[in-house]
Amino acid sequence: MKNKTAIYFLIAALSALLLGVFFGLFASLQYILPDFLKEYIPFNKMRPFHVTTVISWIILCATGSIYFFITQVEGIPLFSKKLSKIHFVIFMLTAIGIYISFLTGKMEGREYLAYTPILTIPILIGWFLFGINYFKTIRKNVKNWPVYYWMWGTGIVFMIYHLSEAHFWLIPSFREHFIRDISVQWKSYGSFVGSWNMLVYGTAIYLMSKIKKDIYLARGKTVFFFYFLGLTNLMFGWAHHTYIIPSQPWIRYVAYGISMTEWVVLAHIIYTWMKSLSAEDKKKYCMVFLFLKAADFWIFLNIIIALLFSIPAINFFTHGTHITVAHSMGTTIGINTTILLASVFFIVQKALPKFEITSVFLKRNYYVFNGMLFFFFTTLLYAGVKRSNWMYFTKDVLFSEMQESLFTTYIAFFIFGIGLVISIVIFAIILIKALLKALKS
Numbered sequence: 256m257k258n259k260t261a262i263y264f265l266i267a268a269l270s271a272l273l274l275g276v277f278f279g280l281f282a283s284l285q286y287i288l289p290d291f292l293k294e295y296i297p298f299n300k301m302r303p304f305h306v307t308t309v310i311s312w313i314i315l316c317a318t319g320s321i322y323f324f325i326t327q328v329e330g331i332p333l334f335s336k337k338l339s340k341i342h343f344v345i346f347m348l349t350a351i352g353i354y355i356s357f358l359t360g361k362m363e364g365r366e367y368l369a370y371t372p373i374l375t376i377p378i379l380i381g382w383f384l385f386g387i388n389y390f391k392t393i394r395k396n397v398k399n400w401p402v403y404y405w406m407w408g409t410g411i412v413f414m415i416y417h418l419s420e421a422h423f424w425l426i427p428s429f430r431e432h433f434i435r436d437i438s439v440q441w442k443s444y445g446s447f448v449g450s451w452n453m454l455v456y457g458t459a460i461y462l463m464s465k466i467k468k469d470i471y472l473a474r475g476k477t478v479f480f481f482y483f484l485g486l487t488n489l490m491f492g493w494a495h496h497t498y499i500i501p502s503q504p505w506i507r508y509v510a511y512g513i514s515m516t517e518w519v520v521l522a523h524i525i526y527t528w529m530k531s532l533s534a535e536d537k538k539k540y541c542m543v544f545l546f547l548k549a550a551d552f553w554i555f556l557n558i559i560i561a562l563l564f565s566i567p568a569i570n571f572f573t574h575g576t577h578i579t580v581a582h583s584m585g586t587t588i589g590i591n592t593t594i595l596l597a598s599v600f601f602i603v604q605k606a607l608p609k610f611e612i613t614s615v616f617l618k619r620n621y622y623v624f625n626g627m628l629f630f631f632f633t634t635l636l637y638a639g640v641k642r643s644n645w646m647y648f649t650k651d652v653l654f655s656e657m658q659e660s661l662f663t664t665y666i667a668f669f670i671f672g673i674g675l676v677i678s679i680v681i682f683a684i685i686l687i688k689a690l691l692k693a694l695k696s
């Protein structure tokens with residue numbers, strides 16, 4: 256293989272997925288046994304270890320996929336191979352820095368970016384290098400860009416801006432004004448997620464257009480409508496994340512309407528694509544097809560939940576409960592992770608044409624993954640409803656009593672979590688092995 260950096264990114268991504276799900280499993284065990292590993296990694300550290308590592312999975316996998324598609328599938332030489340290598344090395348060194356920062360308790364950052372803020376500088380440098388390489392490569396070699404090039408380019412540019420914006424709180428004039436501070440913080444997180452969604456959804460459209468061998472799928476009106484909707488959502492969709500902040504209700508309703516429509520359109524694009532695919536293509540790209548089908552199903556399920564809890568009266572009761580966690584994990588596993596696993600299966604098939612894709616074992620594992628995720632997700636929803644009930648509708652019940660009443664639910668969550676972890680580990684190991692083989696080919 257001529258350009259190995261893409262594969263390095265993908266192997267790093269799958270390793271982050273492996274590590275990340277174990278941190279998640281340990282965090283869920285700490286719900287049941289609060290003293291488990293408490294001396295070394297208590298829950299308040301285990302959670303950022305988990306969240307940062309699984310977010311890295313999403314970002315590294317999307318990045319590796321884009322590098323691979325451009326160089327290996329499209330056959331476009333990168334503007335600079337050296338920049339892509341430096342990009343990879345910077346991200347790996349920063350990952351080590353983040354873990355050291357967590358282990359040594361240097362967690363001055365906030366929420367999803369809890370590591371020491373100085374580490375954001377190398378991350379931004381990495382994104383800049385990626386941006387330079389991406390635009391210099393594509394501008395010179397591609398005319399009349401299909402939508403996925405717009406989506407990836409937009410994702411990179413906005414990622415740089417919103418990652419910086421998520422650190423505006425370091426500037427005293429932001430930090431000292433409570434409402435401004437909270438608004439900018441949640442706005443930046445919403446848009447940060449919107450930026451990686453651009454990379455991931457662009458990847459989904461790329462896969463669909465390549466499998467169907469139909470470039471129109473990536474140049475038609477629907478996909479460009481979807482792109483502009485996604486862009487609007489990226490810029491304004493954050494407003495429905497800020498229910499606690501006093502703002503004009505219509506702003507939230509518009510933001511909420513846009514994000515729901517974005518999902519409906521994506522679900523429609525995937526559904527129409529699935530229906531139009533020949534039996535031969537479905538078989539040839541069996542795992543890619545199945546994972547995109549799963550993404551479609553999870554979009555549908557998440558729309559229902561999001562529709563419900565975006566209603567202000569309901570949101571009031573769900574805020575700060577496991578229902579929000581169900582929404583975050585339902586989308587990052589059910590939508591992002593499924594699309595990215597589809598992408599890695601596609602890449603492995605391209606890099607190793609002899610890879611056994613129709614294996615019954617892989618298919619069975621796919622159904623275990625979806626089944627476990629479904630129960631994992633519903634258990635979280637149930638825990639959320641019980642906690643909300645305790646918060647708003649019961650009197651004289653202590654927090655510890657409520658936690659005790661959730662004990663069985665937490666055990667169920669842990670057991671479904673084990674099932675989910677096993678299925679993910681199986682996919683990750685099979686894919687890492689195949690990618691290592693591809694490196695040698």
Ligand code: HEM
Binds near residue numbers: 305579584587672
């Ligand atoms: C690809 C796999 C996964 C992804 C992408 C993922 C993503 C996330 C995200 C984004 C959050 C933050 C939730 C929020 O703040 O609203 C979270 C929290 C969490 N996840 Fe995961 N997760 C994954 C797998 C798992 C697994 C397998 C388990 C357990 C077996 C798990 C257990 C947890 C726990 C316990 C929390 C903390 C919830 C809390 O704050 O109480 N996760 N995960």
